[in-house]
Amino acid sequence: MSVPAKKVAAITSAVYACLGVEAQAQPAAQSPARPRFQVGSPWAMSGRQAMMDRKYHVQFRLNR
Structure with missing residues (x-):
């Protein structure tokens, strides 16, 4: 079963876009207030x- 290259590229770019959004939102939530x-x-x-x-x-x- 072969998957067209365009579908693979679309899925891959969607996954990386979601991971990028999560990575940008995460550091703001984890700012320690004290040591x-x-x-x-x-x-x-x-x-x-x-x-x-x-x-x-x-x-x-x-x-x-």
Whole structure:
């Protein structure tokens, strides 16, 4: 079953047009109002350090 080249071109251009419209609308909706982590919080730093330590221990199997 062959599809004419003009139909393939029309479908392809329609898909790219839809993707272009979605890509232009998306960055405006995802503007973060504040940073993801608190920069100077000792509690946040301690928690991130604990997560990294745990990952290290699991990676090298040190928790046996």
